[in-house]
Every structure is written in structure tokens, then in C-alpha cells.
């Protein structure tokens with residue numbers, strides 16, 4: 001057993017609710033294609049993408065019906081290597097060389113995950129995630145852990161401890177012929193390691209054959225049903241029969257090139273893995289409609305391959321750039337699948353007329369997904385730093401000896417709710433427990449938070465209804481820092497804005513984006529500027545993609561037109577024309593900027 005400083009089992013994690021961020025769909029008629037029975041009712045059917053720390057997201061999934069429901073897990077966590085996972089953001093266009101660097105660890109900005117941990121922290125981090133993943137895995141579930149030579153020996157000990165050594169199946173070597181970096185002190189590294197563990201008995205779901213460079217002579221084998229094994233075939237004289245073979249069974253060394261910079265699958269994510277690798281994994285260890293989870297989803301390779309191979313999928317990442325990249329990537333695949341379905345159904349209808357045969361290809365497991373956020377990581381700062389800032393801002397008198405409350409404001413006791421999530425009923429239950437242990441405490445309470453959930457608001461109304469007039473002990477008040485009239489200037493975020501002209505003419509819709517401004521991008525460019533101030537002459541340099549839903553129902557954004565230039569040197573068109581819905585409808589235009597911020601403009605025409 002591996003021991004490290006501070007090793008401790010995971011005794012409890014608090015599961016916070018998730019906030020629905022958006023629903024993305026490429027599905028025209030919203031019909032259910034697969035059997036979704038057993039799918040937790042807390043979620044819409046379709047792919048699930050979570051923005052947040054996977055410790056909290058996994059706890060959330062466990063608390064909401066996914067225990068034992070996941071068939072296959074692939075994870076490719078940060079390597080404890082100094083690599084940096086921030087999506088480098090640059091402007092679009094030929095002159096888009098002015099880099100806007102990724103996110104930083106300051107208030108109002110986005111969390112960045114650079115892996116700077118010492119070994120002990122890294123191991124505890126991984127151990128906790130593995131314990132949670134084990135709970136989510138079904139009784140016959142499969143887990144694939146992607147790592148490199150710097151941590152593989154420790155990771156294997158961890159996996160043995162959590163899943164049991166008997167669950168070990170293979171140490172897969174991903175051998176790539178092109179390499180990442182140069183080094184003159186050691187031999188060059190041309191491989192990564194993927195550990196395969198499975199609960200219950202593992203069986204290869206599919207025999208994959210891979211081409212061999214030089215054809216080989218191989219004895220001919222045939223499956224003997226009675227013996228239940230392969231038999232070598234011989235001629236009448238008893239000599240083995242040989243055949244020239246141009247392929248071989250997939251072994252535990254996989255030859256797959258790293259992604260070519262020009263490849264279609266390239267998502268500009270520093271640690272993106274090739275789709276072929278995930279394709280092998282999903283084909284050998286999962287079947288159609290299985291639930292596949294990647295808790296470090298990065299650019300979304302696992303989700304993309306799962307979508308292509310008709311699996312259901314759940315992805316999670318702490319980096320907003322990763323969530324945006326994944327969403328964009330999966331949506332493109334879904335669009336292609338929806339188009340293919342439409343073509344197929346007209347071909348099938350035609351061939352039904354011709355010869356009565358149904359030639360339609362297998363239908364995708366889903367053509368929609370939803371994005372969720374567990375805790376508000378856009379505003380991630382250390383809790384003690386948040387408490388200091390908030391107390392100073394509001395003028396709270398600090399109480400250094402109280403283990404629960406942070407101080408007093410006038411006659412009120414004050415508690416600062418951690419800024420990584422909105423005030424929720426879980427926090428309020430904690431407050432109730434604390435007050436129960438202090439029966440003599442009759443002061444009123446002020447909770448300071450960044451935002452508040454509707455359910456928490458209802459909880460407080462109920463609580464206060466019983467505390468009126470002379471029995472006002474422990475009435476609860478809330479200061480919501482984001483919107484409070486008096487204290488609201490705490491966080492100033494100027495959202496991006498767009499001016500869009502939307503009109504209907506002769507059965508066609510015309511959409512023209514006239515202007516787009518992202519104060520965050522402008523501000524970051526200003527901060528990063530050297531001697532020469534970069535100028536943004538064309539608003540389109542700031543825009544990553546544009547999507548249009550011609551009949552938006554206010555809830556599900558169904559993309560009918562998407563303008564996502566493939567190369568960074570290209571910009572969006574900015575003016576569009578598409579067929580108008582027959583009746584009056586709300587047209588929604590979604591503009592996503594190069595930092596991932598979205599603007600939604602709607603108009604009923």
C-alpha cells in the first residue's frame with residue numbers, strides 16, 4: 001500500500017446542487033431514440049457536461065442517481081508536470097497575433113489549472129477522485145487511467161488499492177512516433193501508459209484488428225465451438241496452413257500518431273488526445289448506449305468519440321475554455337449526425353418505396369446535451385481571501401475566536417458563504433444546526449454570498465415567517481454581493497454586448513451582426529500590451545463562433561445555422577440568411593467570444 005503525508009480516506013463530501021447553464025441541441029423533432037429508462041430523473045436525457053471541480057461534480061452525480069450507473073470511465077488527469085491547461089486565447093483573423101493570455105486566479109476571472117502540486121497533494125487529489133469514481137462505476141464497469149512515466153508507478157499502486165489488484169486487466173502503451181519535446185540528458189520518450197481496470201469479469205467486447213506494415217505469414221486459426229477455443233488448421237499431411245496476413249489483433253502496444261496540427265479533430269487544446277485512442281478503448285470495453293464518463297474532459301475527445309460510437313456520455317472539467325471547446329466540438333458532430341439522419345430518412349423512404357428495405361444507419365444515442373455548473377468557478381478565490389475582502393468591503397467587525405461566524409455587522413452575526421457556489425439550502429441547514437447548538441443566541445443573522453438559489457430564498461422566507469415581532473431571534477438576512485443595492489459594487493463585470501439586426505423578408509430571415517464588444521477582451525489586451533497598444537479594427541476578431549436558432553422556445557437552443565470558422569486566420573461572416581419558420585417565431589442569435597463568453601440576442605419576427 002502506498003502511503004503519503006496527509007493520506008486520509010474520503011469520509012464525506014458535500015453534494016451541492018448544479019445550476020443549469022444551457023441546453024444545446026441539433027435535434028429538429030425532439031424524439032427519444034434510445035431506451036433512457038434508469039436515467040436519473042434529475043437530468044434531461046442527452047449528453048451532460050459539467051463545469052466545476054470534479055470532486056464536487058462526482059459527489060453531485062452520486063447524490064443524484066448515478067451511483068453504479070456508469071459503464072466506462074476514461075480519465076486523463078493533469079500529469080503533475082508543469083504543463084499548463086489554460087486555453088491560449090488569440091484573436092481571429094490574419095493579424096490576430098496579439099495573444100490574450102488565458103485565465104488567472106483573481107476575482108472575477110476564471111480558474112486556471114496549472115499543476116504545481118507536490119507529490120503528496122497530487123496523490124491525495126487522485127485518491128479522492130478514484131474513490132468517488134469507484135462508487136459511480138457499475139458492477140461490471142471499466143476504468144481507463146491515462147498517465148505517463150512520471151507517475152505511472154504510483155498511480156498503479158493507487159488503482160490496486162481502490163479497485164483491488166484482481167481488477168487489473170492491461171497496461172496499455174500508447175506508442176507515438178512523433179515526440180513532444182527535445183532533451184539531451186535522457187532518452188526521448190515515445191509513449192504514454194493507460195491502465196485498464198475492470199470490476200467483475202472483463203471480456204473484450206470487440207476484437208479489433210490493426211494493419212501491419214509488413215505482411216506476415218501466419219498460421220491459419222479457426223474457432224472450435226465445441227472446445228471453446230481457437231484451433232490451428234493443418235493440411236492432409238498434417239502441415240500447418242499459413243496465410244499472408246496484412247493485419248493483426250490489437251495488442252497492448254498501440255501505435256497511434258499524436259494529433260497532426262492540421263487534423264480536423266484538432267481543437268487547439270494543449271493536451272488533446274487522438275480520437276483513435278478513445279475509439280479503441282470504447283470499442284474493446286463498452287457497447288452501444290453505454291454510459292461513458294470523463295471527469296477531466298479537456299477538449300472533449302471522450303465525449304466526441306462516445307457521440308460518434310452511439311454511447312451516452314458525461315463530461316466534466318474545471319476550465320471554462322475546456323467546457324466551451326467540448327460543447328462546440330460535440331455540437332458540430334451532432335449537427336453532422338442530424339443532417340445524415342435526415343438524408344438517411346429520405347433515402348430510406350425512397351428505398352422503402354423501391355424495395356421495401358430499411359437502409360437507415362444506426363441512430364445516434366442523443367442529439368442534444370446540457371451544460372451544468374456545480375459551484376461558481378468563474379469566481380474562484382481562496383475562502384479566507386474572500387472573507388477578508390467581503391468583511392472589509394461591508395465593514396464587518398471580525399470575530400477571530402468564533403469557529404462558525406466570521407464577525408458582526410451592527411448587532412447582526414455575519415457568515416460569509418464561500419464564493420465558489422451560490423447560497424443553497426445545504427448552507428442553510430448547516431446554519432440551522434449551528435444555531436441549535438447555541439440555544440441562548442438571539443441575534444439576527446446576515447449571510448453574505450455572491451448569489452442565491454431560488455430554493456434557498458424559499459427556505460429563508462419560511463424560516464423568517466416564524467420569527468416576527470418580539471420573537472425575531474435569529475431572523476436571517478442576505479447580502480447578495482453581485483446585485484445588492486448598497487454593496488453590489490463589489491464585483492464589476494461588464495458583460496459583452498452585441499448589436500444585431502434581424503428581419504424577415506419573403507420567407508427568409510436575414511441576420512446581420514453590426515457590432516460586438518467584449519470589455520473583458522479589450523481590458524486583457526490593454527493589460528498585456530507592450531509598447532504598442534493592439535487595436536481591434538474589426539469586431540469579428542473577437543468572435544469565435546455564431547449560432548442561430550430561428551424558432552427559439554426560450555429554453556432549448558436548437559442550432560439551425562452555425563458559423564464556426566475552422567482556421568484561426570478566418571473570421572465569422574457576420575451576415576446570414578436562412579429559411580424563416582412559417583409562423584411568427586423568436587429568432588435567437590448566440591455569439592461566443594474568444595474568451596468563451598456568450599451573448600444571446602433574440603427578436604420575435
Ligand SMILES: C[S@@+](CC[C@H](N)C(=O)[O-])C[C@H]1O[C@@H](n2cnc3c(N)ncnc32)[C@H](O)[C@@H]1O
Pocket residue numbers: 052053054055076077078079085113269271272273274295296297298299300301302316317318319322
Ligand atoms: C490532460 S487534460 C485532458 C485532455 C483530454 N483527454 C483531451 O483529449 O482533450 C486534463 C484536464 O483536466 C482538467 N482538470 C484539472 N483538474 C481538474 C479538476 N479538479 N476537476 C475537473 N477538471 C480538472 C484540466 O482543466 C484539463 O482540461
